[in-house]
Amino acid sequence: MAAVTRVSVHLPFSNVNPTRRRSVAALPRRPPLAETANRYRGFSIFAMAAPTVLVTGAGGRTGQLVYKKLKERTDQFVARGLVRTEESKEKIGGADDVFVGDIRDSSSIMPAIEGIDALIILTSAVPKMKPGFDPTKGGRPEFYFEDGAYPEQVDWLGQKNQIDAAKSVGVKQIVLVGSMGGTNPNHPLNSLGNGNILVWKRKAEEYLANSGVPYTIIRAGGLLDKEGGHRELLVGKDDELLATETKTVPRSDVAEVCIQALQFAEAKNKAFDLASKPEEAGPATKDFKALFSQVTASF
Template structure:
């Protein structure tokens, strides 16, 4: 009755019922082979996991170059991916001074000497490294190339409406053709082969989202209407939905919203994207 000792500790020491002892004995005889088989399987599994671990360790030595390290996927606006250590250096005060300070790196600067009392319009310029051609074209192109090399499955790119009008006021700021370079990057993405969604937002507003009816269009048609603005929160929501819905892939759309209190707040984003038929 050696197998009985496996179950005997489960019972209080005062239990001496012969029938119960016989039941425990028979139960032990029945279960013992199954426990031995279970232990054998566990032993085999442990050996298999050890072999897999050894194989992966050896393979990683040979194939690690095929998979970029996480820090290599951090993207710089102006160049190909740079190591984290270099990005830390770029965040120092000295580096920020070189590119125009804390908040001035990617916005136009007003040329000194403008006097509003004399009429006329101010003139603008961009700091070196912050021209739209460098940021909106070269920077985005490098990011698209890096994403493609890393195997990114989809890119959602937020642009601006107005790109069909070469004389749009935004293009005249610093004579930098902001929308021209944005449009060039959008075309590059559309031709890249990566699944994409291009969202050309209207005038951005710092208002609550999810309470307006959203409108989609093409070729700046919405700019000819009274509904040319959209809350930043709604743009963010559309971006998230675009990553989840097949109907949003390989499409480009203009995005605006009706004024709050008119229309029905958009909830069915699948239907919203289904309205879009343009690839660029």
């Protein structure tokens, strides 16, 4: 019979007398799960450690909501944020878990990427209105993108950099928030600043779907600055919701769907459009497993 080797594992509990049995309640408080998981990775006792989730674009209006929601759920997640400037970092609290980096530069985002379990991408190029527009004179405003911040550079190359970096560290899931309208190359959003923003967003989505990393692609409708949790959410595919009266969705609900997508297998390797009914027009969505189960499209 082969000899049995006894291995002693010193768990990170101070003041524990190994000669006595003590109740779990009597044990001293241990370090955060994420910390002990990193120190003792590979032991099944730490399999339930809260996953570390990075939100990029955490300084944006929707990104802030996702980051805040993650921070409120310390029993479920270890939150991180990535912003582009120190000013944006201070705007969302200036915590040490917020990193400053440029998604167009792969090396600058690696400190934020290292050690994460999941990534939620909320970065996007932002068109700016040209000065001098006078709404009293009629007509439409003109828009432009700053040099180096066109959709091709931000929504395509920047998101590709994030996907590649996350894949290199072995993330378990990437959630990417895009926009409805990508099936129509002549969509009005593409004309803003001649940026073809939906074209480049769609290209990044396709790259993610083919990356081999488990993913969830959320193509949100028109974003509303309304309180979430009060509407019935709707999912669709191929912009079919644009042909209905339900083309909008609160940012807070989009943020919640991002987080819920990390918790259900039914959301993995799926892509869907997301909108909502008006308040009081239907029961507020609470069963996200059922919502994700309605999705049949993988891209």
